[in-house]
Amino acid sequence: MKLEPLSEKRFKRHLLLFSLTMTLLVVAGSTVYFQYEKRLTFENKSRAMSVIAGMKAEQLVQWNKERLSEVSFFSTSEPQLRYVYPLLSGDVSVETALRKSLSHIMSDKRYENIVLLRTDARLVFSVKPSFCQIDKQTVADVQTVNKTKTIVHREFYSCANHGEVRNYYLAPVMRPDSIVLGVLMFQLNPEDYFYPLLTTxxxxxxxxxxxxxxxxxxxxxxxxxxxxxxxxxxxxxxxxxxxxxxxxxxxxxxxxxxxxxxxxxxxxxxxxxxxxxxxxxxxxxxxxxxxYEQLHKIQVFITMISAFLLMLLWVSLAWLYKVRQQKMYKELVAKNLALKRSQEEFAATLYSIGDGVITTDDRGHLVRLNSAAEKMTGWLEKEAIGLPIETIFTLVNEETNAPEPNPVRLILVDDPPQRVSHAALLVTKKGKQCPITLNCAPI
CATH class of the missing domain: 3.30.450 (Beta-Lactamase)
Known part of the structure; x- marks a missing residue:
């Protein structure tokens, strides 16, 4: 027996639609939240990186300014010039004093070496015996200093002597009347300060x-x-x-x-x-x-929470569906029992009636035949069940002996079905004819 099939189909459809909607909401919600966290992480990391970069950039600018200021000061400072002027004039007796004075300037790896050159770029003095060789670019820079009487900065060149990267500042050594007598070279090794600043x-x-x-x-x-x-x-x-x-x-x-x-x-x-x-x-x-390493952990957490919510949703819906099915099954069993009792009562009434009673299904196939009908038709119920009504119940006109339309078929084809009642001759299983009065009605 089917119990409210349309209602059941509608319930299944609504349940499936609800579950899909909730699934989409959970997936969409977790995706939106993850994208929000990703955007927030990007903004925070970008801000932090800008702060770090800004700090390093300011340190580099300040470092450049300090070097230029120092080079300008030391190349015009009286304590140094009182030794530089004699050296440029050929007095080597002041080398030790000048080396001691300049060594203080080179403390804390501020400068790698300080060299005194003539205006033609020939070496006069070096604080350290080892220094970068004078190449063509250095000669050109010395000439520029002679002409412009300004400081020249050479950045990140490969020293032919060391094979390493170096920087230098060239500052003019001038007389009070602004005549350039020589050039002081302040050599720097980027690894002493510059590179550590970048790597920190x-x-x-x-x-x-x-x-x-x-x-x-x-x-x-x-x-x-x-x-x-x-x-x-x-x-x-x-x-x-x-x-x-x-x-x-x-x-x-x-x-x-x-x-x-x-x-x-x-x-x-x-x-x-x-x-x-x-x-x-x-x-x-x-x-x-x-x-995004931390974000990946958040993504795993969001995925686990989403999976848990979806599992909880589907388990709950499955439980709800099971409870409904159990309830419907109990109702179905109860209705079947009631129907069975009704059928039993109907059968008891049917078989106790003195008139012949025949029942068929909606296809016109015999379902029941009481004992009075068995005597009238000559058919036993057990052999007649399932046979077409025309086989069991055949009528002829009592005047013309012509076949009569089967009343069951008339009712089955009528829409709506109508009650049929008249007199006719019934042809039994053995071919005998007996007059009957029949009433045929739909159940």
Missing amino acids: WPQPTKTGETLLMRRSGDHVEYLSPLREQVDTATLAHPDQVKEGHVAWQILQGEEGIFEGRDYRGVNVLADIRPITDTDWYLITKTDKAEL
């Missing part, structure tokens, strides 16, 4: 790195050591400049927060900013994998 990071980091770069034609030069390259003393590292790389941004003159790839081809979050009064670019970067 205010907080623990696995991939954080600060680089100093500059444009050089159609490529860029790395002015500082690379964290993941062995040859860190090399001056220029031409980058395979491609769109989406940090170097590409520098060639385009871009600055600020940038998401792209670095010299390793790794995705990074970088802060790009020019250094005032130089052609340098400071790049402060961190691998995005490290930046």
